[in-house]
Amino acid sequence: DLIRNNLLIGIGPGDAREALNKLYKKYDLAIAYNYNLHNQYLDTLLTTGLIGLFVLLLLFYKLTTYAILNKYYITFSFIILIITVCLTESFFNLQKGIVFFTFFSCIFLKKRP
Numbered sequence: 028d029l030i031r032n033n034l035l036i037g038i039g040p041g042d043a044r045e046a047l048n049k050l051y052k053k054y055d056l057a058i059a060y061n062y063n064l065h066n067q068y069l070d071t072l073l074t075t076g077l078i079g080l081f082v083l084l085l086l087f088y089k090l091t092t093y094a095i096l097n098k099y100y101i102t103f104s105f106i107i108l109i110i111t112v113c114l115t116e117s118f119f120n121l122q123k124g125i126v127f128f129t130f131f132s133c134i135f136l137k138k139r140p
Contacts (some may be wrong), residue, residue, distance in 0.1 A: 030073050037076035046073075063120060067113035070120060090132070102135035 029038065029046055038046055044063070051062075064070045072080045087110055094103035109118070109128060118124040 030069070033073070033076060035076045035078065037072070037074045037079060040074045043070070043074045063117045065116055067116065067118050067120075070117040090136075093136070099135065105131055105135055 029050060047063070064073065068080065068083070071083050075082075087106065090106050091103065091110075094100075094106060112118050119128070
């Protein structure tokens, strides 16, 4: 319901948890109270809409093609790992996920001699 009603621009990153909790209360899902979506792609779609999801997928696409074209196999493996983790966890919701991704992306994407 939340994604369908706010498909283009989403509901905003600060309002996602509150909106999910209201939905959990509405359907009497007390066991799921205060949970996140556990999928980065759905979470991005909910918070920033189709525009944010497109930007996230474009980022992954560009990083993957860059790694393949330059034959950076460790970088490619890292990006595939992050893409897979995003299927089962909202990886970029926490600061440690963002710092981890940024730190290792900078190291792996550094120009090699």
